Amino acid sequence: MRTAVITGAGRGIGRATAFALARDGYAVAVGYHRNAESAAEVVDTISRNGGRAAAFALDVADRDQCAEFVRAAGEQLGPVRAVVSNATGFGSGSPSLGKALETPWHTYERQFATRVGSLLALVAAARPHLDGGGRVVTTVSTGTDRHVPGYAAIAAAMAAAESVVRYLAVELGRDGITVNLVSGGVVATDALRDISPDPERLLATAARATPLGRAGTPEDLAEVVAFLCGEGAGWITGRSVVTDGGNSLR
Template sequence: MPSQNNPSAQPKIAIITGGSRGLGRNTAIALARDGVDSIITYHSNREEAEKVVALVAEHGRRAVALQLDTGKVSAFDGFVEKVRSALSELGTDRFDYLVNNAGTSHHNSFEKTTEAELDSLYEVHFKGVFFLTQKLLTLIRDGGRIINVSSGLTRFSNPGSGSYASMKGAVEVLTRYLAKELGPRGITVNTVAPGAIATDFSGGIVRDNPEINKRVADMTALGRVGQPDDIGPMIASMLSDANRWINGQRVEASGGMML
């Protein structure tokens, strides 16, 4: 499999859900630096998605922004057709990398979490990942790569995050099964589990709340909270040919949080 950085190779293409903001945005830009084009999804903010398209273009690569609610499985068939059109626009009929990144936050105790809250988490964080990946299997190249974004919260426990972490834990199990079942096609599947990162996730609580920021930094071996630039390039590296032999693994990127 040619390296991403080989200028004579056909450009690689990544699909990144939730690519208009946070870690998805940073991943698209990191991949652009590595010579990878992207199809990014956004839930509602087209303006922010187009900013990412422009930033990718600044690195000499192309990106296409498509609207998608990753918790609405009924929309996936239509989305796949839009992906086909986007791939044609990018000069191919297949893509190479899938990054299941889109997600929502949730903070509530076990006692107070409602059925509606749990259903919403399930639809976005597990059911959506399961069926979107399934729908896109006909379009991903043999020898491709899939990254499912999880959370450090599947390793350590933080009260109020149990429902969210449980869905991420399910994705980590799914990752191992996908690695086994897609192995005959040469497709690797791994989980990336970020720690607390300073983005707008959860209303920007880690980024914008000095008390929370310090608390996270104090429990992290490297003495600070994570930044998007700590994660996007790491995901890009996981997708590169250099990491072709990593498969079915959970790789935590938390700076040594709660060791």
Template sequence: MRSKTTVALITGGSRGLGRDMALRLAEKGIDVILTYNSNKTEADHVVAAIKAAGRQAAAFQLDTGDTASFDAFIRQVTGYLEQETGSPNIDFLINNAGIGLNKPFAETSEEAFDTIVNIHFKGVYFLTQKALPFINDGGRIINISSGLARFSFPGNSVYAAAKGAVEVLTRYLAKELGARRIAVNTVAPGAIATDFGGGRTRDNKEVNAQIAGVTALGRAGEAEDIGGVVAFLCSPEAGWINAQRIEVSGGMMI
């Protein structure tokens, strides 16, 4: 059994923003549990990188849109932690997992709507609820939103609306969990050049140039622009930040 350690659980930690969050948290001396939906190979690479840096890590499969699987997932994670650390608890929950949808409002099907809302709002709501008994008092919850909850680009009505719901949920969680000294914040990235949403920002030169043109710092974001902010919000120095929406977009659409 190892001595008391600090543990973060990150959903969607195998690639993109989640991967960078996991690595930045490990740099701060935090052990990491990450989830992946289907790409176990990439998740295992992240785990190996964290272990090579001297921290502990593990990856578990989770579909954050499937709320029926959450009880079994929590049992799996808490059982692992009990065995590895002597406690089933975590200190930080980062709700990051997600998929994109770029579809005009008039062409969005109910099936697509349900998929996005289940992953980006319902899943966040109920996974946090299931994890709450195992979050240490004084811990942190960080919900990942999007700049699209502030500014509007056609084709993102469902995704952005779900992220807007998460931002409201963040404030309610901060209010209700204050007695346990659990701070809850939102990080809202701007457009990021990863494979998210089919890699449109990364691979489409016109889209990338459009983003750069409306961003004060003159470029699209990279995954490395986001992870350090999440890691900071899990640091002692950020303990008095609560119920805030922190946009990390380079000054997009200002």
């Protein structure tokens, strides 16, 4: 059975992606940082619906732990054929919000390790099993293209991840591996509480500004990730799929 490794899969977009990929026939390695109970619930739900899954604790800012995650997932569930780099680094004990010049350097370092270092480490570890149809997807936000108050370190790291995706897409393409990213708008997840003092107000504002009239759900992004991990996306690579209900058009 083909296996997908997903970081940040205990909640939000990662959780929804785990369910979507399990539905599509992947065994799922549920990577989580702190909330073991939530990760166990994801595994239990997938198992009760006839799928295969296992939970693995890791800090995605640690490259060695990322490599071990992929190794252990492959050993327990089967060869890793899809890598979904989704962890945000929120709630890690290192505050991420602040103006560009007021944000301490260690916060930038933490965000770059979380967004870029983990992506590179995960793909490097999975590389031997990805040839001939392997899939790599990372999630970012449309905050890379605009000013979002307090978002400097996060946006910079996500923008760097976007660039890495393009390089990996070219360098791995000859071996049949696709590398893409999903760029989401405002999505109703628990993580909003980590970046906004008033998440309900943020969701309402986003809904008013979005042509489709609502903020996003984790499932909105998860279905796009699942598509990019599927057979039908075999000729899409190095691309950012903006999934924001049209918000960035205004």
